[in-house]
Amino acid sequence: MRTKRSLVQIYLLSLVALSAIPLSIFGYIWIAKEYDGFNTQSEALRNTYIESRRELLRREVDKAMEYLDFKRSQLNRQLYQDLRQQVAVGLALIENTRKEFAQESKQQQLARLRSTMSSLSFLGNKGFFFLFDEQGTTLLPPMHPSGDTRISDKTALKSFVSQIVTATGDKKYDFVEYRFTRPSDPSRSDRNFSFVYHYKPLNIYMGASVYLNDEVARVKQEVIERIAAVPIDPNNSILFIVDSNGNQLVNAYDSARVGSVMPGVVEASKKVSGKDNSLFTELSWQAGDEGEKPVVSYLRRYEPWGWVLGSGVFLDELNVRLADQRADLQERVNEHIRFIVIIAFVLMVLSAVAARLLARSSARGFDIFQQFFADASKRSTAIDIAKLPFAEFQHLAEDANFMVEKRSQTERALKLSERRFQLALDAAQNHLWDLDLQTGYVTVAPSFFRMMGYEVPSTPYAVAAFKHVAHPDDIEIIAAAVDSWLGLATGNSVEFRVRNRAGEYHWIYSRGDVVESDEHDQPIRAMGIMTDVTQRKRMEQELLDAKIAAEDALHAKSQFLSSVSHELRTPLNGVLGYAQLLQRESDLPSGSEEYLRAIENCGKHLLTLINDVLDLAKIESGNINIVRRPNNIDDVVTSVGDIVGQRAKSKGLDFVLDVAADVPRNVEIDEVKLRQILVNLLDNAVKFTKQGKVDLKLRVDPSRQQMLFSVTDTGIGVPEDKIRDVFEPFRQVNPRDGQGTGLGLAICRRLVEAMGGSLDLRSEYGKGSCFYFDIPLIEVDSHYHDNDVDESVDEQELAESVAHFDNPAIIVADDVAVNRQVLIGMLSDVSSDIREAANGLEVVEQVKERAPQLILMDLRMPEMDGLEATRIIKKDLQCNDVHVVMASATTDETMMKQAIDAGCDGFLPKPIGMDALMKVLVDTCSVVAPEPEPSVVVSFPAKNNNIQAPNGVVESLHKAVEVGDIAALGDQLHALRQDRPEFIAFVEQAEECLRNFDFEGISDLLVMVSHEADPDDS
Known part of the structure; x- marks a missing residue:
């Protein structure tokens, strides 16, 4: 009899037949949309491609045009600057020639200048010098445009000289542009650009010149090479x-x-x-x-x-892209067709397979039920519902399983009770052990052996067997623990290492106690647990490694900051040094004095910022040294109050200094750092207080042996959500005011902590703030001995006993030529016997040849550094009379100590100032520091000859200038402008100097007005 199809098979085959029609329609629509989308996309791509390329092409050409305009406009500016610099070089050459050959006649000096300057060139050998006197006689003709020879045509020279004399007129210098017409080609002329200086001591005109045609060609070639690259x-x-x-x-x-x-x-x-x-x-x-x-x-x-x-x-790239896209489209269409055909075929195959599988699944379900009924009479069993193919079978299986479940509940409850205790131990990762102290055999929980990868022993085993798996270094630890129980110990805990089956060691923490003793109270049994603490040990090691890494990072940071300090101070040495040297010149162009003072003051300001950042870094790395010395606390607090009190008075604020009567006067403190903390806190209080008062209080706490300082103001206060930020580096309560770097309070807190105290803040926004800190109170005898005074007396006596050198021999050693030239320029008024050295080897050779009185030695130099050279000079050559002063941009205390240990007599930090250098000369060579020639003349307009200012303000401004407090100067001048309009002339002059960082100008102005102060304000 033929097997009839199931209803499921009939439904499935009908579904496949019906799905074939919509599948064909869907495929046709899908392919048609692909073609339409391609056509639309191709047209849009072509339009977009061309339009986008237009904007790109325009942008690329416009950028190149901007570069051409920039290079062309830059040419004239660069020539102005280069020619001016070359004239400065020529003037220096003239001055040096006159100075070196002062005994020669004017004609001989001019001959030397003509010979020297004729060989000089610049701007790639295109630039040259020329000379002629006031009568028009050519001493050194300009170069011919060809660049091979100098112009000999008298007519051309006469015209050139006439135009330069006419252009300069009564001026000392000017820029002149001239066209040379070549006699061989009258239609061609060459533009010449010159900077001319009228040097009146020799009655000559000296100029630096270049032909523009050569420079334009050079710039064109540079532009071509740049764009081509x-x-x-x-x-x-x-x-x-x-x-x-x-x-x-x-x-x-x-x-x-x-x-x-x-x-x-x-x-x-x-x-x-x-x-x-x-x-x-x-x-x-x-x-x-x-x-x-x-x-x-x-x-x-x-x-x-x-x-x-x-x-x-x-454009053919666009066509290629479109062709590629069309090929891609055709490939996609073919793929769609193949996909639809495959889907249709797969559906038919799946239908046939599914029908066959359904029949098999039904038979398998019945087989499962037959097997269940056969097994249920022998043992507790259940039907796996997941294996049944249909929901009807699953409902029948649930009923059958329910009948079996009741019988199984009792068995499961019993097994659960038996394993509960073991599961608790396993969950805590504790492994029970039981030691028989009489036999030395121990029983350990099976979980321990499974954890270590060993087979679980069937009987107890000897403790001595542990030596085969224990770490050799820990065998004695295990033996000592067993011995301690035999010695009536109440309990102990040990840590040791055990090797697992894979050869890896686990850290085991074992703790236990004696649980049974015999009739003589001798321990016979001990029990305890063992725990695997390998992970904890690993974490401890990681923490230790992290600590070491952090210490290495801190050391690297210190090394980095040391290098940064050296690299920043080295160029500042040249900037500040040349600025000081140029201020000594007497023939500077008008207005240059202010520029030089501004350069010097800005450089000093930058140096201060660098020092602040390095101070903070030293504090954070723990390299700050607290040097406590006996001091009179009244003198320290009063001196700070004098400085800040004047600033407060200039803003109309009351300043109150309140020192309790029970405060000991003679204490041991780091006076420099305490003064730095107080000045910083008081400056902030004055700066952020518009009206009211500022208080500085000092109290003592005898019970804790602490000095208590507090700075209170009635200023703007600090918002509650910002209080935690004020002590963070580079954080400001109101960063938009643009004042400061946010380092002051951070440095103050760290200095206080380094001194053994703490700094904190109480503040109410809109009403004021109170910064308070404490430091240890260390009293000293009222008749303490001031070592500093004695040392200064000894140094003075020593200086008086040193022989006086009229023209000391000096060696300047530095691998940077600019630094050597700066020092030589500074020393030129003191000595003419100055030698140069670029490394330590050259210094040693020069000392062997002729010993100097003083060596200014750089620390870092090639071939041989300053420390090694100093050791050779002092120890090997036994030149103890030679004074060696180390000069370096590296200022950390460790390096300074190494310099002293090597035999140096002093240390000069870069950048080197004129005052510091003169002090070294006085201390080492007994040289009398020369009075600098007045190179800066402060002049004021005629209308301000009667400038006046009140005496109180003059004194306050004097103190602010001495400490370089820009903020206090600005505040006091602003207050004077508002309160005393009759002194507006003085305020305007002082503010102009302050804008240029001209502290010397302000000092001169204060000296001038101090004799014309208002009597009513005295």
Whole structure:
């Protein structure tokens, strides 16, 4: 009899047949949409491609045009600067010649200058010097435009001299532009650009000159090389430049065609119009063996040089891309067709397979039920519902399983009770052990052996067997623990290592106690647990490694800051040194004095900022040293109060200094750091207080042996949410005010902590703040001995006993030539016997040749550093009379100590100031520091000859100038402008000096007005 199909099979086959029709319709629509989308996308791509390339081409050409304009405009400015610098070099040469050959006649000196300057050149040998006297006689003619010889044509020289004399007139110097006409080619002229200086001591005109044609050609070549070096992407744009004849100057696509004519560019450039002289056009480019290709180009004419700049992109790339996309489309359509055919075939196959599987599944379900009924009579069993194919079978299985479940509940409850205790131990990762102290056999929980990868022993085993798996270093620890129980110990805990089956050691923590004793109270049994603490040990090691890494990072940070300090101070040495040297010159151009003072003051301000950051870094790394010495606390607090009190008074604030009567006067403190903390806190209080008062209080706490300081103001206060930020480095309550770096309070807190105290803040926003801190109170005898005074007396006596050197021999050792020249310039008024050395080896050789009185030794030099050279001079050569002063931008205390240990007599931190250098000369060579020639003359307009200011303000400003407090100066001048308008002339002059960081100008102004102060304000 034929087997009938099941209902499920009939439904499945019908579904497959019905799904074939919509599947075909869906495939047709899918393919049609692909074609429509391709056509739309292709058209949009073409339009977008061309439009986007237009903007790209315009942008590339505009950038190149901007670069041409920049280089062309930069040429004149650079020539102005270069020629001015060369004239300065020439003047220095003249001055040195007059000074060195002062005994010679004027004509001999001029002959030397003519011989020397004729060989000098600059700007790539294109620049030259010329000389002629006031009568028009040419001493050193200018160079011929060809650059081979100097001009000998008298007519041309006469015209050149006449124009320069007329242009300069009564001025000492001026820029002059002149055109030389070549006799061989009258139609051609060469532009000459010169900077001329009238040197009256010799009645001569000296100038530095260059021909512009050479410089323009050089700049053009530089522009061409720069643009040609720009990397290109042929898929985006290709930049090119042609000259007025169509010759290619730059071809980023094919550099081999540079110099050849680019077809079509000259004709197209004639059509350029508009305000920017630009044009979009299509050109044909020669693309190697492929022949000519169409290119969309953007052209722009650069009129000053007659160039045409352009950028282009190949159109055939677009066509290639469209062809590739069409091929991709066809491939996708083919894939869609294949996909639909495969889906249809798969559906038919799946239908046949599914029908067969359904029949098998039904048979398997019945087999499961038959097996269940056969097993249920023998044992507790259940039907796996997940294996049944249909829901009806599953419902029947649930009922059958429910009947069996009741019988199984009792058995499961019993097994659960038996394992509960073991599970608790396993969950806590504790392994029970039981030791028989009489036999030495121990029983350990099976979980321990499974954890270690060993087989679980069936009987107890000897403790001595542990030596085979225990770490050799820990065997004695295990034996000692067992011995301790035998010695009536109440309990112990030990840690040891045990090797697992894989050969890895686990850290085991074992704790236990004696649980049974015999009739003589001798222990016979001990029990305890063992826990695997390997992870904890690993974490402890990681923490230790992290600590070591942090210490290494801190050391690296210190080394980095030391290097940064050296690299920042080294260029500042040249900047500040040359600024000080130039201020000593008497013939500086008008206005240069203020610029030099501004440079020097800005450099000092930058040096202060560098020192602040390095101070904070030293404090954070624990390298700050607290030097406590006996001091009178009244003197310290009063001196701080005098400085800040004047600033508070200038703002109309009351300043109250309150020192309790029970405060000991003579204490041991670090006076420098305490003064730094108090000045910083009081400055902040004055700065942020507009009206009211500022208090400084000092109390003592005898019970804790602490000095208690507090600074209270009635200023703006600190918002509650900002209080935690004020002591963080580089954090400010109101960063928008632009004042300070946010380091002051951070440094104060760390200094207080380094001194053994703590700094904190109480504040109410809008009402004021109170900063309070405490430091240890260390009293000293009222008749303490001031070592500093004795040392200063001894040094004074020693200085008086040293022989006086009228012209001391000095060696300046530094691997940086600029630093050597700065020091030589500073020492030129003191000594003429100055030698240079670029490294330690040269210093040692010069000392062997002739010992000097003083060596200014740089720390870091090639071949041999300053420390090694000093050791050789002091120890090997036994030159103890030679004073060696180490000069370096590295200022950490460790390096300074190494310098002293090597034999140095002093240490000069870079940048080196004139005052510090003179002090070294006085201390080492008994040189009387020369009075500097007045190079800066402070003059005021005639209308301000009667400038006045009140005496109280003058004294306050004097103190602010002495400490360099810019903020206090500004506040006091602002208050004087508002409260006393009759002194507006004085305020304007002082504010002008302050804007230029001209503290010397302010000091001179204060000296002048101190004799004309208002009597009513005395």
